[in-house]
Amino acid sequence: MGTAFPPRFGSDWVRGSRTSFSALDGRKVALWGWGLEGRAAHAALRASLRLAHQPLTVFCTEREAEGIRALGDPALTVETEASADRLSTFDVVIKSPGISPYRPEAMAASERGTRFIGGTALWFADHADDAGFVRNAVCVTGTKGKSTTTALLAHLLRAGGHRTALAGNIGLPLLDVLGPPPALPPAYWAIELSSYQTGDVAASGVRPEVAVVTNVFPEHLDWHGSEDRYVEDKLRLVVEGRPRIAVLNAADPRLSVLRLPDSEVRWYGSEEGWHLRGDILHRGDQRVLDTSPLPLPGRHNRGNLCAALTAIEALGLEAVPLAAAATDFRPLPHRLQSLGVRGGIEYVNDSISTTPHATLAALDCFAGRRVAVLVGGHDRGLDWSVFVDAMRAEATRTPVAIVTMGQNGPRIAALLRPQAGKAGFDLREADTLESAVVAARECLDGNGVLLLSPGAPSFGPYRDYVARGRHFAELAGSDPDAISSIPGLGIG
Known part of the structure; x- marks a missing residue:
């Protein structure tokens, strides 16, 4: 693909070397x-004995600065402008995932020798064995389905004791x-990684x-460029991370054309492995389970079950006896949540949907029903032509109404307007979620x-998709606190 990664490693660091907490000392x-x-x-x-009193600087927003100073950490300096000159004065910058390493100030500081890492890299270095593996760790990524797959994996493993x-x-x-x-x-680790974090695994050395990739299609183009x-x-999780x-x-x-010479590859979604035939879950030719009663709305979510079961087998465990435990899985909030x-x-809350592909998958779940769908949000330049084409060509999932909103709402509405009368859906435009x-x-x-x-991020009116989903819950007459908890986080 030809795009170079940012030079995240300074002259005294070796690419792929382990960045442990002890390496930060001094x-x-x-x-x-x-x-x-x-x-x-x-x-x-601060929990590390060697780093408990080491001077640190935190770069944050003006709004966050007052709260950080209130912590009373005498060795912590707070600054609100992360310029290239200032960043380049540090050996290591531990960067939050949402901050892109492709920002000009990060690229410039990298070129001057500053190493940018994330918490994921530090964790991996701390948990490595002598052979350089984190044993019994399953990392899951993908454009969509990574959260549900990771949660399903943990749920099934726990069901197996x-x-x-x-x-x-x-x-x-x-x-x-x-x-x-x-x-x-824990005997096993089920770890979800965003595209902002996958490079940290490679950087950790x-x-x-086991590493799972559910799918790959365009998203987060504003972060990645x-x-x-x-x-x-x-x-990078599977190419450079070499699981x-x-x-x-x-x-x-x-993914089907990907070649990974340093890893054994296990496929799901093919007839040799875990796959679906209609609603029936199969392991090869073995019929395992009817998935239609499972609390996994949509065929894509049942595909996530195939991914989790394949990962369990990759750990050396029997997966077939665990498949039925999916019956007791509690779906994650903000993902096709009734x-x-x-x-x-x-009212169905699918606030996690941040691509047009995800919106189409959601509409598939309600094929044949009367649906009014709310689309639009932060505009990061994604192509909505696939969505528009689907609204024209696939009458079974064409909604009664499409209401556009947000920054890219007018652009989506302009694309849909020529199809609205022909396809039979009502097209409305709104300024806010409330009016939508x-x-x-x-x-x-x-x-x-x-x-x-x-089909778009929430940035602007909301901090994240969770805040957007909570507001939608309020508008629907639900308690936002009651619908927002993620079951099973932590060790159990």
């Missing part, structure tokens, strides 16, 4: 970002579970036991599904 270290990952990194550094940690991008930073009690360590670079970054076993989706066109029926309308919900209710007239599946 270095000039900064934290960049103060979200979940930044706070976890600070706590982990195995103490398992569920952590990572799913909502619990790895550094928050850095040191489990020695008497009760440590190899995961281009589609090619996004694909490269996403696949012992890579679990890949045979149905994904980018909020109940009010006034004849079922009102418009969708009018279109449904007390009968159908009001589906929030935006």
